Amino acid sequence: MLNLALMLEGTAERLPSREAVVLGDTRLSYAQLNAAANQVANLLVESGVRPGDRVALSCPNLPYFPIAYYGILKAGAVVVPLNVLLKAREIAYHLQDSGAKAYLCFEGTPELPMAAEGWRGFGQAHGCDHFFLMTADPQAPSPIEGATTMGSAVAGQAPRFETVVTEATDTAVILYTSGTTGHPKGAELTHANMVMNALTCWRLFGAADQDVHLVTLPLFHSFGQTVQMNAGLYGGATLVLLPRFDAATALAIMERERVTFFAGVPTMYWGLLSVDRENGNAAAIAANLRMAISGGAALPVEILEQVEKVYGVRIREGYGLSETSPVASFNHPGREAKPGSIGQPIWGVQMKLIDTDGNEVPESEPGEIAIRGHNVMKGYHGRPDATAEVIRGGWFRTGDVARRDEDGYYVIVDRAKDMIVRGGFNVYPREIEETIMTHPDVSLVAVVGVPHESHGEEVKAFVIRNPGSRLTEGELVNWCRERMASYKYPRLVEFRHELPMTSTGKILKRKLRDEA
Structure with a gap:
């Protein structure tokens, strides 16, 4: 038997009173976090979720995320984390492709109406019977027709649950990634x-019980999920959650909570350095920070050297x-x-x-x-x-x-x-191109990444319009914004009469990148 939920359960037994998760004034101990996850597991089992069923989860970095995540695992089900910025069409696709049995969504998700529309678009006809809405007020009625508030649903659930036996080779999490072509594909990751x-x-x-992580990497992504949440909670660390990265807020939290561990993408380090030049938090932060990790994109050597100089790590x-x-x-x-x-x-x-x-x-x-x-x-x-x-x-x-x-x-x-890394998010051109090609005024499109000072890369679309079209750059950008997650849609559009191609008709994207 091996279940990923043991990463939390073991520490809850060893360090029950240790603070596990912090968000503002909310401070949950390991015992409290584990008990809440047990209530979610009881709810899912009562709702008909069986071992091996997929359960989708849309939630930013809030205590709800680990509560729901480990609750799903305890029930023997498979967690399907979704990016909170997905649009209705994208959510419906993920629910259908994964065959989700239930959908857990936070009420403050920026695209909540989209999430509800996506759920309805997939519908009970495909087996996604339950939409649980995680709300701040458990007594408030659900603002989404057909959804049940999580607070009211778990109110009567027992805080104890015997974790379902799963094997090492059973799927624990499905993380969606587009690769470089076609629709997003769900990578099945086992408990092992x-x-x-x-x-x-x-x-x-070299983690220790007294580590304090600032978790601003999205937990629905594998980087923050494994490196900080799973590894951190196993080791007895305290996870201080930041739902949306803001350099000034991050620095204030790092000083107040005496953060020892920070993981981020290069643009986050760039932001911290830019703000710290003005506010001067460096000495207080450097006194506690022992580990800094970067991934998701290439880290400029200049930033690496500045961080070491300013924070001593x-x-x-x-x-x-x-x-x-x-x-x-x-x-x-x-x-x-x-x-x-x-x-x-x-x-x-x-x-x-x-x-x-x-x-x-x-x-x-x-x-x-x-x-x-x-x-x-x-x-x-x-x-x-x-x-x-x-x-x-x-x-x-x-x-x-x-x-x-x-x-x-x-x-x-x-x-x-061809993959684009925009602010640490992977953007796959073909998915963008296939959407843009549905615009009635577009004849052909090629999407590439071009250099950007803070995001690393920006998404740019080179477009050939249909004859007689008067479509403008701004109109196409707005059209894309309505149909794609905010990190995906192209901010830059350039209309051309032709695109460079090989003799076999393949678009030379490298030439477009070089020209850009």
């Missing part, structure tokens, strides 16, 4: 995948994907941290560089990163062909190209083909 990755991270970071970069639970490599403490490198493989994980035929490339030559180990996903939910395409002979082919130096450190030289 998630537990082993969290335990390895905990040992790697060396940022350590790592690498991973949703399909690898996510951590695959890291600049290990106790070893040299090489700026610009994603480090070396973590314990229990192997990495190699291969050519297009799957053969290892000669030393120092660039090649595609292939990974195998305890962290590699079970496969893509309901997509055996897509799974077979990326997992061959037990090795997961990432699509990312890197070099390996004489010390075994890996350096990314090119990301997965």
Whole structure:
């Protein structure tokens, strides 16, 4: 038996009065967090959720997230975390593709009306029978027709629950990722995948019971979910939640709560440094901060050096994907941290560089990163062909190209083909292109990432309009905004009469990026 919920349960038994989760004036102990998760588990079982059923969860960084997350796991079900910025069409797709039995959504989710519309769009006809709304006031009526407020639903549920027996190879979490083509695919991560990755991270970071994490990475993403929530709660850390990153707020929290552990994407570090130049929180923060981690995009060496100078801590970069639970490599403490490198493989994980035929490339030559180990996903939910395409002979082919130096450190030289990383969020051009192509005035479109000072990259669409169209850039941007999550839609549009192509008709996106 192995269940990811044990990451919380074990610590609740060992350190029941230790603060587990903090948000403003709300401070939950491990015992309280575990009891609340037990109530959710009882509710789900009473509602007909059975082991192996998928349960979707839309929630920002609030105590509700770990409560619902571990409650779902305790019931033996599979957590399907959804980005809170998804639109109705996208939510409906995720619910249908995962075959969700129930949908848990926070009332303050920015796109709540979209979430409700997405649920109705999927509907009970496909088996998603329950819509539970997590509200601040359990007595208030649900503002969504057909939804039940979580507060009223769990009010009579027992705070005790015997966690359902699950096997190490059973799916624990489905994380949706588009790869580089087509609709988003659900990476099935087993209990073993998630537990082993969290335990390895905990040992790697040298975590202690007295650690205090500032959690501003979205918990619906694998980075914050594994590195901070699962690993942190296993180790007895206190998670101080920040639902939306704001540099000034983050610095104030880091000083007030004596934060020892910060994980973020490069733009977050850039924001902290920019604000701290004016407010001067650095000395108080540096007195407690012992670990800083970066991932999601390449970290500029200049930012790394400034953070070390200002806060007295060396940022350590790592690498991973949703399909690898996510951590695959890291600049290990106790070893040299090489700026610009994603480090070396973590314990229990192997990495190699291969050519297009799957053969290892000669030393120092660039090649595609292939990974195998305890962290590699079970496969893509309901997509055996897509799974077979990326997992061959037990090795997961990432699509990312890197070099390996004489010390075994890996350096990314090119990301997965065409993928855009905007502010730490992965944006996949084909998904954007397929939506834009539904506009009646659009004939052809190519979407690429272009450099941006604070976001790393911005999404830009090169568009050929239909003859006679008077569609403007602003009109198309607004049209996209209504149909895509805020991190996806293109802010930049350029109309052209033609797009550069190869002799076979393939659009030369590299040329468009170079021109941009």
